[in-house]
Structure formats: C-alpha cells, structure tokens
Amino acid sequence: MRIVAEIPVDPRCARVHEQGWQSWSPSTGYSLAQAPHRWVAPEHRIGNYRAESFPAGFWGEGLLAVDPGDGAPVTVVAAASPTEAVPSIKATYVDQRVVVYADGPVEVRVEAASVPRAFARWADDVVKALGLGAPRPAPTIWCSWYQYFTEVTESDVDRNLALLDALDLPVDVVQVDDGYQAEIGDWLAPSGRFASVRGVFERITGTGRRAGVWTAPFLVGRRSRVFAEHPEWLVRAGDGSFVSAGRNWNQPLYALDTTHPGAVEHLREVFTAFRSWGISFHKIDFVYAAALPGRRYEDVSPIEAYRRGVELIRSFIGDAYLLGCGAPQLPSIGLVDAMRVSPDISPEYEPGNGDVAQPSQRGAVLNGVSRAFQHGRFWVNDPDCLIARPEVERREEWAGHVSAYGGLRGSSDGLDRLDAWGLDTTRRVLSEPVPERFVES
Numbered sequence: 001m002r003i004v005a006e007i008p009v010d011p012r013c014a015r016v017h018e019q020g021w022q023s024w025s026p027s028t029g030y031s032l033a034q035a036p037h038r039w040v041a042p043e044h045r046i047g048n049y050r051a052e053s054f055p056a057g058f059w060g061e062g063l064l065a066v067d068p069g070d071g072a073p074v075t076v077v078a079a080a081s082p083t084e085a086v087p088s089i090k091a092t093y094v095d096q097r098v099v100v101y102a103d104g105p106v107e108v109r110v111e112a113a114s115v116p117r118a119f120a121r122w123a124d125d126v127v128k129a130l131g132l133g134a135p136r137p138a139p140t141i142w143c144s145w146y147q148y149f150t151e152v153t154e155s156d157v158d159r160n161l162a163l164l165d166a167l168d169l170p171v172d173v174v175q176v177d178d179g180y181q182a183e184i185g186d187w188l189a190p191s192g193r194f195a196s197v198r199g200v201f202e203r204i205t206g207t208g209r210r211a212g213v214w215t216a217p218f219l220v221g222r223r224s225r226v227f228a229e230h231p232e233w234l235v236r237a238g239d240g241s242f243v244s245a246g247r248n249w250n251q252p253l254y255a256l257d258t259t260h261p262g263a264v265e266h267l268r269e270v271f272t273a274f275r276s277w278g279i280s281f282h283k284i285d286f287v288y289a290a291a292l293p294g295r296r297y298e299d300v301s302p303i304e305a306y307r308r309g310v311e312l313i314r315s316f317i318g319d320a321y322l323l324g325c326g327a328p329q330l331p332s333i334g335l336v337d338a339m340r341v342s343p344d345i346s347p348e349y350e351p352g353n354g355d356v357a358q359p360s361q362r363g364a365v366l367n368g369v370s371r372a373f374q375h376g377r378f379w380v381n382d383p384d385c386l387i388a389r390p391e392v393e394r395r396e397e398w399a400g401h402v403s404a405y406g407g408l409r410g411s412s413d414g415l416d417r418l419d420a421w422g423l424d425t426t427r428r429v430l431s432e433p434v435p436e437r438f439v440e441s
C-alpha cells in the first residue's frame with residue numbers, strides 16, 4: 001500500500017465513508033471513534049467481504065471518502081479504472097490527519113460537496129468516460145424468497161399468481177427464487193417440490209405476467225452433479241485445490257471458471273433453455289464467485305473473468321432484464337440493468353449475530369442509503385424487496401426506505417399473509433413513479 005492522500009481533519013467531526021466490495025458488503029460512514037462493520041463469524045467472510053483481514057482503520061473497496069468535518073472540502077479516493085481494477089483503499093487517523101493508502105491506481109478528487117454528491121459527481125464522470133446510456137427502467141416484481149425461502153413449492157407460486165390477479169396488484173414479473181432447482185449448479189433439474197423447472201415459468205407467462213428466475217450461475221455446490229461430473233470447470237488455487245466460494249445450503253461452494261470452454265457451454269445451455277421458456281427477468285446471485293482470485297483456464301484477472309461471465313449470460317438471455325446480486329459493485333458497471341445494493345432484508349430489524357452483512361433491516365438501510373448515488377447512473381438500484389406483513393418489525397420504516405430508495409420495486413410476502421395496511425402499502429410502493437436519480441450531482 002502506498003500513501004495517496006493526507007487530509008487534515010477535525011477529529012471530533014470528521015467522517016470516513018467506506019464502500020464495500022459487493023451487494024452485501026457493509027457500506028456507510030463513520031466518525032473516527034467508531035469501529036467499522038466487519039464480519040463476526042469467519043464463515044461469512046468469503047460470502048460477504050473481499051479482504052481476508054482488516055487491519056485497524058477504515059477500508060473501502062475501490063471507493064472511500066473523507067469528510068474533514070471542519071467545513072473544508074470532501075476528498076474522494078476512487079479506483080482509476082473501476083471496471084478493470086478495484087484497489088483496496090485504507091484510511092487511518094494519525095495526529096490531526098487522515099492518511100489514505102491504496103494498493104493500486106486511484107484517482108484523488110476534492111469536492112466542495114456532501115459525500116453523497118461527491119460520490120455522484122465521480123459516478124457521473126465514470127458514466128461519461130465509459131459512454132454509458134441511461135439504465136433501462138425496472139419492471140415491478142413479486143419474489144418468492146422472503147416468505148418461502150428454500151422451501152418454496154410449486155403451489156406457493158401458483159397461489160400467489162392467482163392472488164396477484166384477484167387483488168389486481170401492479171406486478172410485472174413473478175420471480176421464482178432459490179428452491180425450484182435440484183442443486184446449486186444444477187439449474188435445469190427440479191427440486192423435489194417442483195414437477196419440472198419449465199412448468200412453473202410457463203404457467204406464469206400463461207397468466208399474462210412475465211416470468212423471472214433466480215440463479216447463482218457461478219456457484220457450484222459440493223452436492224451438485226456439475227461438481228461430480230466437471231471438476232475441471234472450477235477455479236483452483238495455486239496448490240491445485242478448489243478455491244472456496246464460501247459455504248451455504250449446508251455445503252461447501254466452489255467457483256465456476258468462466259474462461260473454461262466447457263463452463264461456457266454449460267452457461268449457454270442453462271440460459272438458452274430459460275430464454276426458450278419465455279423467461280424475461282434474471283436475478284443472478286452470488287456472482288462474486290466469478291471474481292475470486294485463483295487459477296483459471298485462461299490467464300485473465302479475476303475482474304476480467306467476472307465481466308466475461310456476466311457478458312456471456314447477457315449474450316444468452318436476449319433482451320431479458322438483468323439484476324445482479326451478491327455482485328462486486330464497481331466491476332459490474334455497464335453490465336447489469338439493476339443491482340442489489342444491500343444485504344438481505346429480514347423481518348428482524350437487527351442482524352442475528354451483529355454482522356450487518358447478514359439479513360436485517362438495519363444493514364439493508366445502511367447500504368441502500370450509502371449507495372443511493374449509483375441509481376440512475378451505473379444501473380437501477382434494488383434496495384431489496386418490500387416485506388409488509390404484520391410480523392415484520394418496524395415495517396413502516398422499511399416501506400419508507402423502499403419508497404425513498406427503491407429503483408427496482410418488489411414485493412416478497414405471501415400475499416395471503418398481508419393485512420389491510422400491508423396490502424395498501426404494497427400497492428402504493430409498487431405504483432409510485434421511480435425517480436430518475438436519488439442524489440443530484
């Protein structure tokens with residue numbers, strides 16, 4: 001790491017704003033006295049953070065800002081080529097100064113503006129440099145995850161499909177989340193709760209709504225057929241072992257090598273099948289896996305491997321709408337229509353183990369606010385779905401957040417679980433016009 005800035009500050013009022021690596025990584029501002037959010041359980045590190053350890057101080061992935069707190073301008077330190085390389089940026093307080101270090105090329109900008117506006121101005125310049133057009137407006141969605149989780153059944157989807165019509169809710173896309181598939185990696189084979197994968201999507205489109213599907217296209221679970229039959233498609237460490245992509249669903253996870261011709265054909269097979277079934281919305285999740293460091297078939301950087309993987313999917317899905325989740329933020333610029341900018345919402349306000357990268361309203365709100373500047377510039381922001389059923393703690397606050405920071409708006413309650421307030425609020429949040437931007441530059 002080399003020093004890239006030394007900023008005189010008022011230690012009582014100064015704030016450092018960190019931006020994390022991927023959708024679920026904590027992103028927010030801190031006073032110098034605060035301890036930044038870090039993982040609590042080591043098994044959540046790979047799935048939520050990039051750094052292997054955090055030395056004392058502040059740590060942003062490709063983006064960090066310092067507000068000196070004395071009225072002097074804000075300093076933004078940002079990746080010089082955010083779609084090619086994302087340096088880690090560290091900041092520590094020493095003797096009336098914040099010293100900023102980076103391990104790769106960064107741009108240091110001084111802006112007489114609030115931190116959100118300073119970030120927005122940087123984002124405007126990135127958009128201009130890359131020649132990006134305005135993002136496509138998002139459809140409204142109903143998502144199965146936050147009511148049924150991995151236990152979703154075919155009849156859960158059918159029942160909610162019927163209720164959408166009965167209640168006349170303004171939902172464009174019915175998005176089936178995790179649980180329809182046989183295994184992580186085996187996307188075209190049904191789980192025991194579905195007669196087939198194809199059937200449910202054809203029934204959705206048969207009602208006149210659009211069908212959406214969840215995948216974790218770059219993850220391969222230890223129990224999957226893909227793992228058993230094609231270990232050569234996985235990213236490896238220097239010693240030849242499989243690189244870990246974390247642990248979830250009670251099994252170890254590995255990363256698909258997006259540069260391997262066999263893996264490319266596998267992705268083609270999966271996504272062209274989805275396309276032939278009329279699926280026009282894709283939530284691609286846990287995609288950080290394609291950007292893990294390791295040995296690949298072709299010798300490309302992890303970010304290059306990630307971008308190739310997403311570009312491949314894009315090339316297979318026609319003009320379907322593409323939502324990134326668990327996605328490295330800066331490396332995704334220009335690749336997705338919408339982006340999850342937060343960890344998962346949960347009926348509980350506080351995260352179970354104190355780690356705000358884990359499901360909670362507190363963590364989802366922190367990220368949704370701190371990444372508001374991205375909306376309308378890099379993509380449409382997805383702050384995660386509205387959940388409005390009575391058991392949701394502080395549900396009025398969550399609905400207020402989705403209303404204020406929702407670019408993509410979704411509902412994820414069993415519609416028969418909503419009371420009058422929940423139903424009215426769902427209808428309202430899904431019907432509101434979405435602002436073009438949340439932060440002006």
Ligand code: 9PG
Pocket residue numbers: 024044047048145177178214247248285325326343344
């Ligand atoms: C499906 C879910 C939903 C949800 C996604 C994502 O750290 N973790 O182990 C971890 C697990 C799941 C998770 C996020 C983090 O949720 O955000 O909307 O699609 O997968 O499994």
